[in-house]
Amino acid sequence: MPGILRLFLRIRNYYFHPEKELARRLRNLIGFTPAYLDLFKLAFFHKSTFTSRDYAISNNERLEFLGDAVLSTIVAEYLFTKYPNSDEGFLTKMRSKIVKRNSLDEIADRMGLDMLLSHYNSTRLSRSMLGNALEALVGAIYVEKGYEYTKDYVINRILRRYLNIHELEHFDDNYKSQLLEWCQKHGHTVDYKVLSRYKSDKRDKFKVAVFVDGKKVGTADDFNKKSAEQMASERAMYALKILPPPNGKQIPEETEGQEDDLDKD
Template identity: 40%
Template structure:
């Protein structure tokens, strides 16, 4: 697989040269018009690659586009599939479908990380799998058209993994759920999050969740968001029967 990356980053590459692995093309389900879009979608910023004209080469622009296209396709699917539900329901379901956690799972199932020219000394975002999936969608849209992209999203994401009845019960954010519950019950909820160092000299965030001046739960994580989500999840299970 490394050979196709060597040819991609060569300044003397030919546009007609086939460089994408067959396994990747099988996932796409079609032969690309221009493989450069897909090779770009597999290039994280951390690799510090450049195009022959000196421009930075990474997937971020395609990820931005893919995020918008994916949101549009999912919105259309929900509008058609849930004709009796209001805008609030549709928004909530879309958020669950395109959540970072869910997209990371899809990217993991497709094994997209196997296709990047990985180097052990680079740091990749913990959301890299979801980013690669969105960039892939962006590349499909640019290379093909909206209908092909829509068919891909339905085949890869919606048809095998989306069941609206099951999705309604799925909790994406325990923090949002606890905040919504506290507002409904008119109770004051406070998340007190601080940084602390552990024995390995790594920064860890510790979050304490309080309700009405009563300590409820604590969570630790490598980001403020993660720590608060863990604290909220523990609080949720403590209050589960009351919610």
């Protein structure tokens, strides 16, 4: 698109578009007024909003796919430059800590993406929709502004603003290992069970629960069983008050009220 036409569309979207308020909110969020406003709007439409097959691609999944790849590349390049003497294993673990689902969900929440999702979706929001929307937003920025702008945005407006990279270096996100160690130390038994296996987007998805002394203390769903076990372990650690809820937030629904009488002493 010629630059003059793009400039015209941005001016129109900011001052005259029926959804100019969205254009202005996006400007505050991403640093520019989008020319492709409908593309950015699409980033906040979850597939559950639509029931008709006619709208099968009118959601943020394609943008999420693109944004996931772009985000992973940017983070990999950033870490490669930041840690010139670190090996591949360290870089891989660091990237995983940054782009894992829980981390992206938390960042998206702090960015205020929940408000935009609530505006464009009639269904009840799940926490995973936040991280998906963030990836879709990154994809939309990449489509309109290209790689260099997107890289600058991710590094300066996301990584440096919402993450403490140095703390992540020493952060242990192997919650399953931590829970097993805690249970062994305090004389509790721990067990993991697959509650169900079902199809989601034509892929197998696992619902996993973790039981401590026979009591269910955390559940999670994921396409990867090991990832679901990690997520369930994290929720169990919040429920058992081994870990404080992130940023003082309430324990997720799956684990609320599951502390029972387990003693940490």
